[in-house]
Amino acid sequence: MTTTQSMIDTMRKRKSIRTFEERALEHSDVSQIREYINNPQNLIGPFGGNGKIEWIPVTKNVTDQGIKLGTYGFIKNPSSYLVGITQNNKYSLVEYAYIFHKLVLYVTGLDIGTCWMGGTFNRTSFEKEISLGIDEFIPCITPIGYPKEKGRMFDIALRYVVKADNKKPWEKLFYDGNFQIPLTKEKAGILETPIEMVRIGPSASNKQPWRLVLSEDRKQCHFYIEHTPNYSSSLGYDMQLLDMGIAMCQFELACQELNISGDWKIEEQTKPVPNENVEYIVSWKIDS
Structure with a gap:
């Protein structure tokens, strides 16, 4: 390349x-x-x-x-x-x-x-x-x-069978400040393209388990996973955690290309989550 x-x-x-x-x-x-x-x-x-x-x-x-x-x-x-x-x-x-x-x-x-x-x-x-x-x-x-x-x-x-091209819309995956308000492309600011790269990324069985919450000041993007109950349990590991690494990679590489400087931080989260299957993973913090 x-x-x-x-x-x-x-x-x-x-x-x-x-x-x-x-x-x-x-x-x-x-x-x-x-x-x-x-x-x-x-x-x-x-x-x-x-x-x-x-x-x-x-x-x-x-x-x-x-x-x-x-x-x-x-x-x-x-x-x-x-x-x-x-x-x-x-x-x-x-x-x-x-x-x-x-x-x-x-x-x-x-x-x-x-x-x-x-x-x-x-x-x-x-x-x-x-x-x-x-x-x-x-x-x-x-x-x-x-x-x-x-x-x-x-x-x-095969892509048709596994619905590989049937990606969820923004309002099902991304949120504005909290999990009650869907995030629109128009309100994503400079992070619109990095967030879109997350949406189109590959995931196991195309489940797209990533859930992103963009902070109100647009300086942080919090990455959560919504686990599919019992998915991959027979394999002895949580395959959907791989999907989160893919999402982080897509997001960061897009930020790098667009000269959006930032870093990953694992922080304590107090936001209420929509259900028991949603778990915080990491946050992207834009450099001041």
Whole structure:
């Protein structure tokens, strides 16, 4: 990805790709991705943690069992997989997803296809390929490869099934000062585009669990999660926390492009929440 390429445009064009061309990645693309994941600066999260991402080329012992993706069908002809590793606690999952999504967007900027996979892949197959530390696990992976044009109808059909393009409107996700007043685009000020990038971001089963409350002085944007009860409980971790990391990544990268300086802070919140499933995660504070 060139330094002049718009990250906002990249976020808008990113789609989940499941059908790839039957060819290896070009050497230049491989070099750029490896250089990215080997640079520690690229793997620092919003709370100062360090991410761990592995590159796994497609080999016989990984693909023998087909890596079935449930209702998503099969990933077809991936060149490689990018695999993330973290610990199973709230802020580790949020931070990890932020780091992993930055990589997904970087790869998208190289015109390489990706597909977030959290609960619909054969974890055991991938765990055999990497070294896991104590209390570490693989929360998600992405296949990568060049999108196959003739496979687009397959991907479009799957997007329809999972309602991937059916995003909730602003008034269902974003709020003005408190949870009683919906936020409109017109009143979002300089944060309109960063908030819109949150809205269009990917999420597990397109649940869009993020809820944002913009402060009355427009200096803070508070990020909450509205948990879907029992979602991903069979997996042993809260997959929707990954969605919050994705939302933070989309929001911050848009702010950076628009020269809106700020930082993430975890603060005590006293605002009443609309129901027991809503939980505070973090706040973005614009620099004075």
